[in-house]
Amino acid sequence: MKPLILITNDDGFAARGLRALDEIAMEFGDVVVMAPEQNSSGKSHSITTGRPLRVREIKQDDGLAVYACDGTPVDCVKLASEYFCPRKPDLVLSGINHGSNSSINVLYSGTMGAVIEATALGFNAIGFSLLNHNPEADFEPSRHIVRHLIAQVLTHGLPPDISLNVNIPRLEQHQIKGIRICHEAKAQWNDSFEKRIDPQGRPYWWLTGKFVCNDPPETSDEWALANGYVSVVPIHPDFTHYPAIAQLQHLEVL
């Protein structure tokens, strides 16, 4: 039986990056797409519990079913894998995101929320992001990278509880130097809210921010991307900082 690949994203079901990804995935197997109706960037790992979910069938072709869901990317993974896939998916893909999900951005990313959820549910999963926010971004130079990583993971699998956060620099194919397995660079968003006054005289605040990553080490994703490499970060759905457990024993003394 052909592999079954489930695809989602956070830019919404109509995004070009999603279409690029489902075209590549169809070379490998049957594809089910369930993606948010609307842009869900910044939705992180959020789930919808206060209201039910609606689903709209967009396309039902041979080997490709596409659904739009009014929930979050994580909702899409949960609902599609449970209810809309004809069998359990062999691989869950998310993206190709329009914009970076490197470093600390993985925390906010709906694209990567979906990937982490897929891992928590026991599926192999990869998130792809291109460092280009433009809705008209060109995904052609990303295709051979995406194809390579899908083939590798379908063939060899991934270590237990591990998924991949793949970021692709905004370069022509011949300019991409290769792939580097990295860790997340330590970085920060320096937020500054822009206060404005509405026509009724009441204030409101827009979130703005500047991504700051000083001197990232050569082993990090930010270094790789700044130097023409695709970054692949193995991630896992456990926030525990294990070395700190021994450092914090004094807290046990009440």
Place this chain on the structure above:
Amino acid sequence: MKPLILITNDDGFAARGLRALDEIAMEFGDVVVMAPEQNSSGKSHSITTGRPLRVREIKQDDGLAVYACDGTPVDCVKLASEYFCPRKPDLVLSGINHGSNSSINVLYSGTMGAVIEATALGFNAIGFSLLNHNPEADFEPSRHIVRHLIAQVLTHGLPPDISLNVNIPRLEQHQIKGIRICHEAKAQWNDSFEKRIDPQGRPYWWLTGKFVCNDPPETSDEWALANGYVSVVPIHPDFTHYPAIAQLQHLEVL
């Protein structure tokens, strides 16, 4: 100068657990509360970028300012620390959540999203959760635990980039055996969506699920909580699985 403590939660500014937490925090310093207008459970680390934020002043007393914001818990931490705190907070607290945020629940939790955001912004931070979903939950037995941990962190700080995920069992104070520093137990939500048909004949799906954690080790939070202990898990905002970097070198060969 007194310590400044910033407080948020995901149950909304009117929740009893938040009030219990701000009362305890006021014993230690000046308090600024900014919490979501509405229940934001399951909002994880999501941020609001597609629209601006509104803020409503609820109370402005000596040593206590309370604001409601129409954003997420993470928005609250960003906006309050940048714009509504008279100085940088010495400590950020989130909770006390009505319900558990142990194990894998930290991924979905708005309470813990706020804590991780505070850590990423460079603040010491603690998230508190009581294993009782009831809006009328009794937070009295939690007070001495909360007080103890706030005092410890204000006095000794935390290791760099580390925050605390504190879960408190639903027990009387004399039944609580103590505090254990733990790691997250490996667990899973077995989701099953309940499909219903609306009066117009169209389907919708409710997310339901069963938390499954088989035989958690004695070093884990689930074991601690099941055995009468408060669990304290040191967490950090980096999803990288470092040992897997060496295991995945074969992916670099294009």
